[in-house]
Amino acid sequence: xxxxxxxxxxxxxxxxxxxxxxxxxxxxxxxxxxxxxxxxxxxxxxxxxxxxxxxxxxxxxxxxxxxx
Numbered sequence: 788x789x790x791x792x793x794x795x796x797x798x799x800x801x802x803x804x805x806x807x808x809x810x811x812x813x814x815x816x817x818x819x820x821x822x823x824x825x826x827x828x829x830x831x832x833x834x835x836x837x838x839x840x841x842x843x844x845x846x847x848x849x850x851x852x853x854x855x
Contacts, residue, residue: 788824
């Protein structure tokens with residue numbers, strides 16, 4: 788699952804820290820847990836990150852454009 792890039796506190800762009808396996812907001816060091824619906828683990832945000840809708844259906848295989 789993907790999540791919106793903006794922090795739910797002040798809209799700052801967050802990043803994924805692969806070492807911690809958490810989403811981090813650099814402004815106040817907020818942490819979100821992507822394995823638990825992006826729930827807030829620490830920091831000032833009071834609600835989880837919103838899921839990002841890509842328009843692709845889950846489990847839909849991706850194929851190169853030149854393959855029928």
